[in-house]
Amino acid sequence: MSLFHPTGPRVGSLLSGSIRQAAMTVARRDHGTPSESDGAPASTVVEARTSGPSAAPSLGPSFRSSEVIRVEHLAVSYRRSDGAEVRAVEDVSFSVREGEFVTLIGPSGCGKTSLLRVMGGLLRPAAGQVYVNDVLVKGPMPDAIAYVFQDFALFPWRTARANVEIALQLKRVPRGERRRRALDALDMVGLAEVADRFPRELSGGMQQRLAVARALVSNCGILLLDEPFGALDEQTRLVLGVQLSQLLESAGRTIVFVTHSLQEAVFLSDRILVLSHQPCRIKKTVEVPLPRPRGPDQVKSPAGQRIEAELFQLLYRESLV
């Protein structure tokens, strides 16, 4: 069983799914994989999403409890090879609500990846702190956060299934359960039939889906995606973007996504944080009040086009500086 549109033969019909279809898909998946029990029922998250993030005002005290990620006055620096210290990120604060899809967008090399790595506990900040579920992030939190890396970080000597299993292996999940859950996750991204292939034998798009499956298998509430489509061609990006949004909408996860593609940002996000060039600061927060589920139709709609144009203006001016 696949989460993606079961009958849709091509991209076109894949995009035309209605809200009800999305909800049905969720319900069916819940039957198929009882192990996928997140805190909140996924379908309610879908409903919350479709009512639009515009309905929820930002950062009021009453929303404190639903904030799963809180970034406070974060600064990141690194030492260049000539010994000079460079500020990559400077005084960044924001928070992410449960089930929200937030995109970080900015000029290349602006420190987006550093920011994400600090949130994932992979990099120590120079100042400020990150809280995940009200716990200060001091290191990787594999039970709360799953990561999809820019270059997929697949293990070439492991088959697709073993590549997914490693996430569970490191949590000492017993072999039988590991195997079952890995196959479920592969099934979810449509890779069940190539479970025994090595990454080298998979196309770029399949490798990317494999990386997503590995992030999904551990049932983390938070996904951090670092330019997951960066290495792919335009068509594959488009198709995967559609698939990813459907998958994630129904999985009800909180997502922070790094990209430099404007279209992708508008298409996927509830909220877009536009970052400035080094040192990276939040230049502007752009809400995306487009209804879900989305397809290129929404992105091409006047509202979508307006948002994309606004992002372009912000980033274009930024790149000129």
Place this chain on the structure above:
Amino acid sequence: MRIRPASLAEAYVEVGPVRRAPWWSPAGGRARLRGALRGRRLRVFLLRWATVLALIGVYEAITRLFFAGSLFLPPASEIFTRGMGVFVEEGVPEALQTTAVEYGIAFAVATLIGLSCGAALGAIPGARGVGRDLLQVLMALPQIAIYPIIILFFGIGPGAKIVFGVTHGVFPIMLSTMSGVGEVEETLPRAIRAMGGGWVAVTWRAVLPSALPSVLTGLRVGAKTCLLGVLLAELLSSVNGTGALVMMYSANGRIPQLYALTLGICVGAFAVNTLMTVVERRLTRWRG
């Protein structure tokens, strides 16, 4: 229910390479045999052995035509008929065994030292550059020059032979282990850490498997140079072992036997190399 392929390239990959039955299963074995008899591999096999036979024939012809009666260049037929008897002569099997045991010990020690020191050097970023320069200089030196010093310390018994084998074998192993461990991509350890693994998991699941191909190549080269070291020591000074025997046959003018023994050494070295190649290919099959 599954998604349709997103692109032509993906469709190709999904149809992709056909899984074959393993070679050890009856069906797989039959399929391999059928394929081998029919396909390119048989041609390669035949061509290879035909070349070997042809070269032996050329050698036979040259020795018979131009060096007939020569003491030092016996024809191939004579090596096979008279020379092969050497392997059942008194003392010869024992000598071969002595060499094999000493070689085994030397290679084991070289592997142990090479792997541990190489891994340590590779893991320390600062040590890598220094280590590489030093090892490359050491590898370029003609080690034969230090053999008299080794004899001073270890005498002409098995000790010197083993030590000389170790000094020949250890550097290729150390060098390739060092570069294998040092050149692990940063992404895989990072992924392990993100999934909650500590340094043990990083070493065991990311660094060592990444380094394995390079390490195995080093072991293959090291196996060859280690044997070279042991044989050199035997040829130079030893009183027992295959090398000493070779020297003795040479001095005594038992030429066909000398050739047969030399051929035997070559076959042994070839066997070791083949074994290492097979192990290497088995363990790194994921590279395709």
